[in-house]
Amino acid sequence: MHEMGLSAEIYRIARGTADDHGGGRLEAVTVIVGELTAVEPDLLEFAWQAIVQGTVDEEARLLVEWLPARQLCDACGPVSERAPGSWLRLCPRCNGTLAVSGGDELEVRTVSFSGEPAVTGASG
Amino acid sequence: MTEIDVRQKVLAANSAAAQGLREAFAASATLVVNLISSPGSGKTTLLEATARALRERLRLGALDGDIATERDALRLENAGIPAHQILTGGACHLDARQVEKALGQEARLAGLDVLFIENVGNLICPTSYDLGEDFKVALLSVVEGDDKPFKYPAIFSRAAVTVITKADLLPHVDFDLEAVRRQVSTLNPEGRWLVTSARTGAGMEAWFALLAEELSGKRSRRRAASAG
Numbered sequence: 140m141h142e143m144g145l146s147a148e149i150y151r152i153a154r155g156t157a158d159d160h161g162g163g164r165l166e167a168v169t170v171i172v173g174e175l176t177a178v179e180p181d182l183l184e185f186a187w188q189a190i191v192q193g194t195v196d197e198e199a200r201l202l203v204e205w206l207p208a209r210q211l212c213d214a215c216g217p218v219s220e221r222a223p224g225s226w227l228r229l230c231p232r233c234n235g236t237l238a239v240s241g242g243d244e245l246e247v248r249t250v251s252f253s254g255e256p257a258v259t260g261a262s263g
Numbered sequence: 264m265t266e267i268d269v270r271q272k273v274l275a276a277n278s279a280a281a282q283g284l285r286e287a288f289a290a291s292a293t294l295v296v297n298l299i300s301s302p303g304s305g306k307t308t309l310l311e312a313t314a315r316a317l318r319e320r321l322r323l324g325a326l327d328g329d330i331a332t333e334r335d336a337l338r339l340e341n342a343g344i345p346a347h348q349i350l351t352g353g354a355c356h357l358d359a360r361q362v363e364k365a366l367g368q369e370a371r372l373a374g375l376d377v378l379f380i381e382n383v384g385n386l387i388c389p390t391s392y393d394l395g396e397d398f399k400v401a402l403l404s405v406v407e408g409d410d411k412p413f414k415y416p417a418i419f420s421r422a423a424v425t426v427i428t429k430a431d432l433l434p435h436v437d438f439d440l441e442a443v444r445r446q447v448s449t450l451n452p453e454g455r456w457l458v459t460s461a462r463t464g465a466g467m468e469a470w471f472a473l474l475a476e477e478l479s480g481k482r483s484r485r486r487a488a489s490a491g
Contacts, residue, residue, distance in 0.1 A: 148273050248269060
């Protein structure tokens with residue numbers, strides 16, 4: 140489950156951002172997760188809870204924005220529906236080959252935190 | 264409340280470490296191959312056979328990622344190449360910082376012709392982590408079933424080479440090689456495809472030729488870079 144390591148990295152980036160700007164408690168962190176990253180939003184949020192627990196930021200919410208990849212079929216043009224089982228390379232309408240772009244995004248987009256400096260001393 | 268627009272890649276720290284490794288590997292013209300498969304597909308066995316066949320001609324070495332035991336590194340040492348075990352202690356993949364640290368500890372792995380990175384046995388998590396390699400190799404043994412590329416599409420999309428292993432067992436198992444090949448070429452039209460048996464040696468010459476060709480490409484790129 141690589142989501143645990145990713146959540147730890149997200150926390151490190153978010154906490155670092157808050158510290159750079161005066162260090163309040165984290166309130167919310169928004170991340171973009173692309174369709175082709177093999178990252179499960181639910182697992183990422185579950186791991187996030189484990190990471191922030193016991194820190195000054197344990198109330199902080201992780202907000203995941205899921206971003207689909209773009210599929211383009213030679214015959215059908217842009218295709219929004221997904222072919223189950225073939226993961227995006229076979230057109231669900233005509234079974235032709237799909238060109239796929241995007242979907243590899245995995246990015247911390249915004250970090251919000253309270254104005255007061257965080258109380259230090261907790262783990263994390 | 265303050266909101267900051269960050270727009271930072273989650274794996275930025277890993278990517279930065281991978282970039283540093285890539286530059287060092289370019290400078291020494293070391294071909295770096297990241298091998299990914301499920302446990303038991305034959306990564307170590309493929310590397311043992313590779314070590315025995317090529318160790319007189321090329322300076323080879325390996326990093327072996329596992330959760331526990333130094334067994335794989337010992338097997339490759341016994342096959343005659345320097346190998347360093349990275350124990351992840353539970354993590355399901357290697358990251359670039361672990362590779363950086365291991366190379367810092369192991370002088371025998373400096374200035375190689377080919378460095379193999381044998382990732383933790385797992386078809387999912389290692390896919391996301393750039394280790395500064397030239398390319399990823401996905402291994403699939405014929406006993407694992409012929410539906411795996413579509414079930415684990417991320418790795419088969421991103422691996423430049425798919426190596427079918429244990430092909431000597433094909434007569435004994437229901438494994439539709441052609442169906443697997445179609446799945447892989449759907450996911451990865453430019454990907455290369457090899458069918459091997461490290462036990463009988465079938466297909467191994469093609470694997471060695473691929474390594475030699477990629478190494479020669481890497482050396483030409485270094486010459487071009489130093490000339491330019």
